Amino acid sequence: MDQLYDRLVTEPRPATDRPWLMVNMVSSLDGATAVQGGATGLTDSDDQAMLRALRATADVILVGASTVRAENYGPVNLTDHQRFGRLDSGRSTRPRLAIVSASLELDPNSRLFSDRTARPYVFTGSAADSDELADRADVIAAPSARVDLREVLDRLWADGHQIVLCEGGPALNAQLVADDLVDELDLSMSPLLVGGNSKRILDWKSPFDPPISFGLDRVLVGERTVFLRYLRDRL
DSSP states (O other): HHHHHHHHHHHOOOSSSSEEEEEEEEOOOOOOOOOOTTSSSGHHHHHHHHHHHHHHSEEEEEHHHHHHHHHOOOOOOHHHHHHHHHHHHTSSSEEEEEEOOSSSSOOOOGGGGOTTTOOEEEEETTTOGGGGTTTTTTTEEOOSOOOOOOHHHHHHHHTTEEEEEEOOOHHHHHHHHHTTOOOOOEEESSSSOOTTTTTSSSSOSSSSSOOOOOEEEEEOOSSEEEEEEEOOOOO
């Protein structure tokens, strides 16, 4: 896992005027992103190692509130090697969490807010009542009811964050793609067929016209899971 982190952290990422945005998802062979309401049934130890390595490269982990609730998110844990590596590069020992929640339906007593030294961002809409979370998170309200994801990235960039890892869910992924904010897609292919009506990695009603193009940059093979890294084609 630490060797994987060492490899990922040295990969070049073009300089931009906003954070480099990675999206990491796990999917079954037939496109499902959840089994019985969560991703746990799709993942394995190789996928978890990839997730931790990607998290260790990021300054911020961006995630939607529905995913926080479904996966019972808590503070990010990294290995000693990863923490020391981040300190050596002048970064904090672990990435901050940034939650997107237009309605602010988050339990202040959940694992997400259990570590007072790991204060997350919470980006919400103008109509949400933030009083209950004010002492647990940095709550940033948009000027309208809808959270503008470009403004989210602008705020993270202004705070000095250069790499953002989005972990879903599919609705948040889709909005980021529709806004052309995704630079990198890291996809773990689980060797399962699950059927059902689980959402795909993007939950978007209309087709993109034209389709949005990515180029294959890397393939890694675990014992059962295949990992694909795609980079956005930008001319």
